[in-house]
Amino acid sequence: MRRRSMIAIVITLITCLGLIAPQAAQSAPTNDPRAEREKVRAEKAQVAAQIDTSKASIAEIDDALQALAENLQTQEAALAKAEADVAQAEKDIADAEAAIEKLGGEISILRKEMSDRAIREFVNPASEDLLTVLDTEDMNAAANRSFYIELRSQDDADIADRLEGATVDLAAQKEKAAEARERAVTQRAEQTRRTESVRQAKADQQTLYTSAEASMQAQIARSVELAKTDAALSKQIAEQQAQLAARLAAERARKAEAARAAQAAAAAQAAQAAQATQPTQSQPSTPTGNQNPDGSESTALPPVTGGGSGSVGGISLCTVGGITVNCAIQSSLTALLNAARADGLVLTGGGWRDSSAQIALRRAHCGSSYYAIYQMPASQCRPPTAPPGSSQHEIGLAIDFSNCSSRSTRCYQWLAANAARFGFRNLPSEPWHWSTTGN
Numbered sequence: 001m002r003r004r005s006m007i008a009i010v011i012t013l014i015t016c017l018g019l020i021a022p023q024a025a026q027s028a029p030t031n032d033p034r035a036e037r038e039k040v041r042a043e044k045a046q047v048a049a050q051i052d053t054s055k056a057s058i059a060e061i062d063d064a065l066q067a068l069a070e071n072l073q074t075q076e077a078a079l080a081k082a083e084a085d086v087a088q089a090e091k092d093i094a095d096a097e098a099a100i101e102k103l104g105g106e107i108s109i110l111r112k113e114m115s116d117r118a119i120r121e122f123v124n125p126a127s128e129d130l131l132t133v134l135d136t137e138d139m140n141a142a143a144n145r146s147f148y149i150e151l152r153s154q155d156d157a158d159i160a161d162r163l164e165g166a167t168v169d170l171a172a173q174k175e176k177a178a179e180a181r182e183r184a185v186t187q188r189a190e191q192t193r194r195t196e197s198v199r200q201a202k203a204d205q206q207t208l209y210t211s212a213e214a215s216m217q218a219q220i221a222r223s224v225e226l227a228k229t230d231a232a233l234s235k236q237i238a239e240q241q242a243q244l245a246a247r248l249a250a251e252r253a254r255k256a257e258a259a260r261a262a263q264a265a266a267a268a269q270a271a272q273a274a275q276a277t278q279p280t281q282s283q284p285s286t287p288t289g290n291q292n293p294d295g296s297e298s299t300a301l302p303p304v305t306g307g308g309s310g311s312v313g314g315i316s317l318c319t320v321g322g323i324t325v326n327c328a329i330q331s332s333l334t335a336l337l338n339a340a341r342a343d344g345l346v347l348t349g350g351g352w353r354d355s356s357a358q359i360a361l362r363r364a365h366c367g368s369s370y371y372a373i374y375q376m377p378a379s380q381c382r383p384p385t386a387p388p389g390s391s392q393h394e395i396g397l398a399i400d401f402s403n404c405s406s407r408s409t410r411c412y413q414w415l416a417a418n419a420a421r422f423g424f425r426n427l428p429s430e431p432w433h434w435s436t437t438g439n
Contacts, residue, residue: 213314
């Protein structure tokens with residue numbers, strides 16, 4: 001009775017532990033830093049995608065861009081792993097099926113061999129050979145015949161062993177194939193999920209770009225309007241939007257470079273595959289020149305000559321008298337150029353330039369180091385050149401007029417006397433440089 005009570009207690013404890021253990025396992029924290037990092041980045045990206053760019057500071061937009069880029073990087077890495085896992089599962093399936101086919105052939109041959117030997121044994125039994133050996137008077141012949149009988153017996157046993165081993169191997173390969181097929185189904189589902197995650201991450205990025213670009217053009221127009229009533233605020237807004245334009249341009253350039261690298265890698269892989277079958281096939285050329293985010297070719301300036309208009313990086317651009325500027329100052333520039341023409345002066349020059357062109361100018365005028373391009377004061381460059389993200393040229397609010405190399409030129413003297421009434425101010429250190437902020 002006592003023994004039964006102890007057994008009952010043990011069974012109860014085991015049952016309780018069986019119920020508690022799974023619950024404890026479910027409630028235990030997952031110590032997977034990679035999964036935790038992915039979760040945190042996804043949460044940050046979700047918040048970043050909802051940022052109000054019309055009210056956010058440059059630092060906040062920078063943080064949002066960074067969060068979205070990190071999330072996309074994480075999702076792309078996870079997708080690459082899922083694709084590799086699918087490829088490995090498919091390879092395992094192919095290897096197992098090849099092994100199954102090979103083993104099936106071997107088993108068929110071994111079975112046929114055993115069948116043939118059974119027929120031969122029936123037609124010429126080994127017992128008769130043994131009797132022949134025993135009846136012979138030639139001891140040497142008897143020894144040879146006995147050895148032959150033993151060899152035949154050993155061969156039959158070896159074939160039987162090989163058949164048994166092949167049958168076991170066949171079952172193992174079938175099990176491997178089944179496991180690989182299940183794994184492939186799981187990994188394909190993961191690949192589909194990750195593909196959607198990458199698509200969503202890219203869509204979130206594009207949403208932020210579109211929102212930032214739209215608010216940037218609105219703020220630029222606001223800066224132009226404020227120039228007449230609040231020059232300080234107008235200047236502040238213009239400087240902020242120039243910084244934002246540079247940030248967005250840098251992000252677009254990074255994405256374009258990543259796309260070119262991916263295209264080059266895919267082209268190289270395709271070339272290697274083609275070379276295996278067609279060694280003389282020429283390799284595809286690597287994309288050259290500037291590219292838009294969608295991979296299409298772009299030139300340094302948009303096709304807006306002859307009074308046309310366009311948009312680059314969210315900045316609306318118009319061309320007036322061969323000078324490309326932000327459309328927010330199109331009417332002002334038109335009036336200025338016509339007024340100068342009425343006085344017998346034809347003004348020409350250059351207005352908007354993208355961040356890559358600004359970087360190229362800094363490299364030519366300031367030096368090639370990171371400090372020289374991004375941090376050196378503009379006054380230390382020859383000629384003075386604003387760092388990327390601080391030039392009004394990058395948002396189309398500044399013009400460098402030709403033939404205004406000094407204050408003694410007719411170009412400068414006319415502008416000094418008339419430009420202000422059209423909303424343009426001079427940067428004192430550069431007679432040729434005129435903008436809505438004087439910056």
